[in-house]
Amino acid sequence: MRDGRIEQVGKGSSDSADVVVNGHGKIVLPGLINAHTHLSMCLFRGYADDMVLQDWLRKKIWPLEGKLTGEACYQGALLGAAEMILSGTTTFMDMYFYMEDVAKAVNEAGLRAFLSYGMIDIFDPAKTPIERKKSEELFNFIQQLGVSRIRFALAPHAPYTCSAETLLWAKEFAEKNDTLIHIHIAETRKEQADFQKQHNLRVVEYLDKIGALSRKMVGAHCVWLTKSEVGLLAKASASATHCPVSNMKLASGGVAPLPEMFDAGVAVSLGTDGAASNNTLDMFETMKVCALLHKAHRWDPTILNAQRVLDLATIEGARALGMEAQIGSIDVGKRADIILLDANQPNLNPIYGPDTVVSDLVYSASSGNVNTTIIDGQVLMENRQLKTIDLSSTLASAKELVNRFSAG
Amino acid sequence: MRDGRIEQVGKGSSDSADVVVNGHGKIVLPGLINAHTHLSMCLFRGYADDMVLQDWLRKKIWPLEGKLTGEACYQGALLGAAEMILSGTTTFMDMYFYMEDVAKAVNEAGLRAFLSYGMIDIFDPAKTPIERKKSEELFNFIQQLGVSRIRFALAPHAPYTCSAETLLWAKEFAEKNDTLIHIHIAETRKEQADFQKQHNLRVVEYLDKIGALSRKMVGAHCVWLTKSEVGLLAKASASATHCPVSNMKLASGGVAPLPEMFDAGVAVSLGTDGAASNNTLDMFETMKVCALLHKAHRWDPTILNAQRVLDLATIEGARALGMEAQIGSIDVGKRADIILLDANQPNLNPIYGPDTVVSDLVYSASSGNVNTTIIDGQVLMENRQLKTIDLSSTLASAKELVNRFSAG
Numbered sequence: 001m002r003d004g005r006i007e008q009v010g011k012g013s014s015d016s017a018d019v020v021v022n023g024h025g026k027i028v029l030p031g032l033i034n035a036h037t038h039l040s041m042c043l044f045r046g047y048a049d050d051m052v053l054q055d056w057l058r059k060k061i062w063p064l065e066g067k068l069t070g071e072a073c074y075q076g077a078l079l080g081a082a083e084m085i086l087s088g089t090t091t092f093m094d095m096y097f098y099m100e101d102v103a104k105a106v107n108e109a110g111l112r113a114f115l116s117y118g119m120i121d122i123f124d125p126a127k128t129p130i131e132r133k134k135s136e137e138l139f140n141f142i143q144q145l146g147v148s149r150i151r152f153a154l155a156p157h158a159p160y161t162c163s164a165e166t167l168l169w170a171k172e173f174a175e176k177n178d179t180l181i182h183i184h185i186a187e188t189r190k191e192q193a194d195f196q197k198q199h200n201l202r203v204v205e206y207l208d209k210i211g212a213l214s215r216k217m218v219g220a221h222c223v224w225l226t227k228s229e230v231g232l233l234a235k236a237s238a239s240a241t242h243c244p245v246s247n248m249k250l251a252s253g254g255v256a257p258l259p260e261m262f263d264a265g266v267a268v269s270l271g272t273d274g275a276a277s278n279n280t281l282d283m284f285e286t287m288k289v290c291a292l293l294h295k296a297h298r299w300d301p302t303i304l305n306a307q308r309v310l311d312l313a314t315i316e317g318a319r320a321l322g323m324e325a326q327i328g329s330i331d332v333g334k335r336a337d338i339i340l341l342d343a344n345q346p347n348l349n350p351i352y353g354p355d356t357v358v359s360d361l362v363y364s365a366s367s368g369n370v371n372t373t374i375i376d377g378q379v380l381m382e383n384r385q386l387k388t389i390d391l392s393s394t395l396a397s398a399k400e401l402v403n404r405f406s407a408g
Numbered sequence: 409m410r411d412g413r414i415e416q417v418g419k420g421s422s423d424s425a426d427v428v429v430n431g432h433g434k435i436v437l438p439g440l441i442n443a444h445t446h447l448s449m450c451l452f453r454g455y456a457d458d459m460v461l462q463d464w465l466r467k468k469i470w471p472l473e474g475k476l477t478g479e480a481c482y483q484g485a486l487l488g489a490a491e492m493i494l495s496g497t498t499t500f501m502d503m504y505f506y507m508e509d510v511a512k513a514v515n516e517a518g519l520r521a522f523l524s525y526g527m528i529d530i531f532d533p534a535k536t537p538i539e540r541k542k543s544e545e546l547f548n549f550i551q552q553l554g555v556s557r558i559r560f561a562l563a564p565h566a567p568y569t570c571s572a573e574t575l576l577w578a579k580e581f582a583e584k585n586d587t588l589i590h591i592h593i594a595e596t597r598k599e600q601a602d603f604q605k606q607h608n609l610r611v612v613e614y615l616d617k618i619g620a621l622s623r624k625m626v627g628a629h630c631v632w633l634t635k636s637e638v639g640l641l642a643k644a645s646a647s648a649t650h651c652p653v654s655n656m657k658l659a660s661g662g663v664a665p666l667p668e669m670f671d672a673g674v675a676v677s678l679g680t681d682g683a684a685s686n687n688t689l690d691m692f693e694t695m696k697v698c699a700l701l702h703k704a705h706r707w708d709p710t711i712l713n714a715q716r717v718l719d720l721a722t723i724e725g726a727r728a729l730g731m732e733a734q735i736g737s738i739d740v741g742k743r744a745d746i747i748l749l750d751a752n753q754p755n756l757n758p759i760y761g762p763d764t765v766v767s768d769l770v771y772s773a774s775s776g777n778v779n780t781t782i783i784d785g786q787v788l789m790e791n792r793q794l795k796t797i798d799l800s801s802t803l804a805s806a807k808e809l810v811n812r813f814s815a816g
Contacts, residue, residue, distance in 0.1 A: 046768040047760050050713040083754040248700035249771070253707040279771040280755050285693070289700065292656035296701070299661035305458040346491040346799065347688050347775075350806040352455050352814070360454040363657070363687040367755075368776020391754065398758040406760070 001336040004376035025344050031090025031337035032283040033317030035241040036220040036271025038096045040076030044276035073098035075397040077105035082389045087282045087367035090337040090375045095155040100141045110380045110388045116155030116182045123163045158184040167212040174216040185219035188252045192224040204229035223256045234264035239320035244290045246273030255297045269320035270312045282367045306362040340372035409744040412784035433752050439498025439745035440691040441725030443649040444628040444679025446504045448484030452684035481506035483805040485513035490797045495690045495775035498745040498783045503563040503590050508549045518788045518796045524563030524590045531571045566592040575620040582624040593627035596660045600632040612637035631664045642672035647728035652698045654681030663705045677728035678720045690775045714770040748780035
């Protein structure tokens, strides 16, 4: 590694390296990519589960979100960053509020991220410019921050919460400024049903008709799509982020049509969604559940193999975010985003050989096997010890915030 | 704790305790119960995945099983025992071959177990007495071992691999000697379809008709049951072991009818199945996937809540194994089978309070959070260090065995 890049791959000499990490007894892997989350929602982890989606939002999550501050989101982001680093995620795409505070936390933590402010204008023309402005402010903030690890993305929250004006503005802004568009698409059956009632079009048909689809678009969830909608995403070169754990836990029903997306050439990434709905940011868990869900759903154990699933969390995830030249594999010239797993754990043994190790990583590994996490050549965690985050102070802050939330 | 029993619960003095474990910053939980596995199959972990069940068995698993020896099964059992202790399982029910060797490993490891020899007579009258004899030998071996943690169980492998004679002998033996009957029931659709073709009865209807159902019976899988078959299990006071990860991974199709079992009063436990088909023995993973599967399948996030799932892995699991007076909860007089989780990990924070901690355990916890595992008052693992198993020698033996298997 040199200047955060991978300089050489193989059993080379480490004489000229800046940092030497002991890789003996370790499995080396590109860092995992979590393409959809709401980092600061880690503060709501475990607060309300086993509820119907609308009750959960209205009675539990929205009232708590009303109490959020920039400082709270900063602390929540540090908590989530600690979890991601400990579980081997090196790049993530976020959508939430108080994103300047989130950016500060992510910068300190050393993670690679796309950060977006969730614009919701609920079709109110008065709100449209306010939401735009917040996105522009975040864009400027991240420009001024000048940290290459941290990139801006736009986030019109969803087609059912944003006017066509906001969606089209996002497309134009994204083209002009070369940024991604992070958006929720067709998460639930109700969303599709309501949308059809209102617009006489399905969600992606509508996006296509108003001209909002874009090669910059990264659609989270994409559960309730028809083959024709998958075709529209492919035609626009938009990508999709599959969030199997969140979809199952919230009982969204249905299963994202991954095989159809693969056939159509839609780039697919994996995401955890926020910790309020998952309740972890654990990409090892998400990889395994992804494989299990599709095998069970299609009654076909061959529908999604371990290599494909690992690709979704690494090189395909990178492609979906337009970053395949920089991250997603361990190759000379790419950023040094690398994780090491402790191969001497019982759950990872025996290892039959290089052919089966991918299977071990997807079906047998757990986040606790991650021993070292490196981003841009910087060691953020080694021997399960965080190096950039003061964990005890972060946990204490989270506890304090819970007390504040509970106080009413 | 005294003599392996829980003597007192609460913030008591520890002056008279034999062993003092520092519980500060820990979550205390009864040890988890894994009611269906094939421990020594840990040796086949990752060897063959993403295959159709019959190919997987015929081309991969059976040829390798032909190479097994008692020593191999002993080493495989130690490997699995290490994984279970590190992931918080304290009691398990096993079915495999060379069970005397497995018993030795389990005894050394300090786990609590029901051990059974998988009888398969494939309706060959010549084989029936041979299989019986092997079970009787194991029964005698465990009697002579005289370790209260280790109990014998009978295991007629399945109704499609065992004659009625074997099934009825098992029932009689179980009643006479007060042992459990461990059996596979209705794992796949093919099994039910083939069974109906051959017997003109569904699997559980057949067991009922020949008089083989029993209050001692613990049926693994029970995926493809009708409501009427669930009713027959309930009437016989038989119990069922749900193995969600294995069923999904092998694409058995269908989902075990848990809500119907609850309604009918069938005791339900959870199991991982063997590491060749899961590929872990991780009960935290199994708990979460259990909740996810049923919520997604029924389109209802309330169908199975966190408390119910945790119960299946603890007190309900104990009930299913007829052990609710001894294990499954932390109560005075019960065996001291206790695990401690490190509450200072990001993925377990924040904790909103005693009401939500169950949610944290089922949806947020991972096996790596387990800090201490105690069985019968003996500390088997503390600070993630195994105390009864020499891990490096166990891993070396597994590696050696893989070389031997691969050598042909």
